[in-house]
Amino acid sequence: MTAPLKPTTTVQATSVLGLGVYRPSTVVDNEQICQWIDSSDEWIRQRTGIVTRRRAPADVSVVDMAEGAALDALRDADTSAEEIEAVLISTVTHPYQTPSAAADLAHRIGATPAAAYDISAACAGYCYGIGQADALVRAGHAKKVLVVGVEKLSDVIDNHERSISFLLGDGAGAVVVGPSEEPGISASILGSNGEKWGAVSMDSSLLRLRDALSEAQTTGDASRLLDPEERLWPTLRQDGQTVFRWAVWEMAKVAKQALEKAGISTTDLAAFVPHQANIRIIEELAKQLKLPEHVLIGRDIVDAGNTSAASIPLALHRLRAENPEISGGLALQIGFGAGLVYGAQIIRIP
Amino acid sequence: MADKNEILAGLAEIVEEETGLETEEIQLDKSFTEDLDIDSISMMTIVVNAEEKFDVKIPDEEVKNLTTVGDAVDYIANAAG
Numbered sequence: 001m002t003a004p005l006k007p008t009t010t011v012q013a014t015s016v017l018g019l020g021v022y023r024p025s026t027v028v029d030n031e032q033i034c035q036w037i038d039s040s041d042e043w044i045r046q047r048t049g050i051v052t053r054r055r056a057p058a059d060v061s062v063v064d065m066a067e068g069a070a071l072d073a074l075r076d077a078d079t080s081a082e083e084i085e086a087v088l089i090s091t092v093t094h095p096y097q098t099p100s101a102a103a104d105l106a107h108r109i110g111a112t113p114a115a116a117y118d119i120s121a122a123c124a125g126y127c128y129g130i131g132q133a134d135a136l137v138r139a140g141h142a143k144k145v146l147v148v149g150v151e152k153l154s155d156v157i158d159n160h161e162r163s164i165s166f167l168l169g170d171g172a173g174a175v176v177v178g179p180s181e182e183p184g185i186s187a188s189i190l191g192s193n194g195e196k197w198g199a200v201s202m203d204s205s206l207l208r209l210r211d212a213l214s215e216a217q218t219t220g221d222a223s224r225l226l227d228p229e230e231r232l233w234p235t236l237r238q239d240g241q242t243v244f245r246w247a248v249w250e251m252a253k254v255a256k257q258a259l260e261k262a263g264i265s266t267t268d269l270a271a272f273v274p275h276q277a278n279i280r281i282i283e284e285l286a287k288q289l290k291l292p293e294h295v296l297i298g299r300d301i302v303d304a305g306n307t308s309a310a311s312i313p314l315a316l317h318r319l320r321a322e323n324p325e326i327s328g329g330l331a332l333q334i335g336f337g338a339g340l341v342y343g344a345q346i347i348r349i350p
Numbered sequence: 351m352a353d354k355n356e357i358l359a360g361l362a363e364i365v366e367e368e369t370g371l372e373t374e375e376i377q378l379d380k381s382f383t384e385d386l387d388i389d390s391i392s393m394m395t396i397v398v399n400a401e402e403k404f405d406v407k408i409p410d411e412e413v414k415n416l417t418t419v420g421d422a423v424d425y426i427a428n429a430a431g
Contacts, residue, residue, distance in 0.1 A: 241390050244391050245397075284395065
């Protein structure tokens with residue numbers, strides 16, 4: 001008989017201990033957007049709710065923004081970096097396939113040798129991160145986990161296309177997840193629908209750019225590289241109608257599942273913080289869920305645009321700053337996006 | 351096959367609720383975008399509500415073929431038939 005393995009020490013419950021954000025300084029209003037696409041401030045506000053979006057300058061990286069949010073979250077959680085045993089970054093805009101943004105961040109903030117890895121789940125990435133952090137702590141893998149949702153979407157947009165680019169902004173939000181006496185994070189609902197893989201997607205892969213570079217080097221003809229119509233740098237596109245239908249009617253079902261798994265109803269909520277995709281998705285989702293009037297709804301999209309994995313913590317942070325009384329209350333958060341993928345859970349607001 | 355006048359009346363109610371347009375304005379020959387100024391997101395809300403009301407399926411790829419109110423009424427009539 002081989003030696004028995006020592007059982008893992010597990011934890012019964014977890015909660016979000018602190019919340020922090022980083023908002024880039026550059027504000028892009030609709031007038032600026034209309035320099036690139038034939039539209040108007042009024043049209044953009046009506047269709048999306050967006051008045052401005054924040055975008056980071058060239059010298060501010062994904063990890064820079066993640067660091068700003070992480071340090072803010074550690075302060076809010078009254079936690080030192082040494083206590084962090086896992087760093088998870090949800091992002092689709094870290095411009096290196098490897099190494100991860102999380103390993104760099106863990107080193108920068110002094111959280112080594114924490115486990116560190118990135119999560120690619122687009123606009124659902126933050127909820128995936130919370131689900132994983134909850135599981136890591138409860139399973140005894142890490143005492144405290146730092147979860148960051150960060151995007152520099154301005155690096156992967158084509159300002160002249162009309163399906164998605166004008167919606168998008170940059171930013172970061174972070175939380176610290178740790179053990180708690182009472183459950184502060186409900187069971188997560190995580191899922192995907194790869195049948196709609198192309199509904200929100202990059203318009204090509206980096207291999208196309210590599211092959212064009214190779215061709216130019218071989219032939220000495222760089223005309224393809226210089227032709228803007230070739231669009232060799234991959235940028236985001238979406239089928240707005242398909243995404244809208246899925247994001248409202250399918251996600252309303254997921255939100256209800258999350259409430260059911262948590263054993264609560266909408267009347268128990270203090271806040272509803274959906275991914276900030278489009279104000280009309282947010283309003284229609286709220287309508288489908290028949291939220292009572294007292295439930296505050298995150299509408300950070302108006303000033304911040306759609307920041308993918310960062311949008312939920314950014315919106316929650318703003319709701320709490322403007323309504324400090326919701327601290328200690330329950331928030332239903334739901335992320336959904338490219339994949340298509342989705343994630344939802346209820347958290348107690350730190 | 352479902353009665354097209356009934357479908358038109360039901361569809362007009364859905365469009366009225368989504369857009370605030372009077373039901374009398376919702377005629378078979380009206381274009382959703384050109385005449386009724388209904389954008390793509392409102393159109394999807396109308397489609398989902400119509401699916402529920404008439405117990406039919408209108409796939410995403412069919413929605414772009416529904417140019418006029420008449421197109422939608424025909425599609426629903428055939429799907430429900």
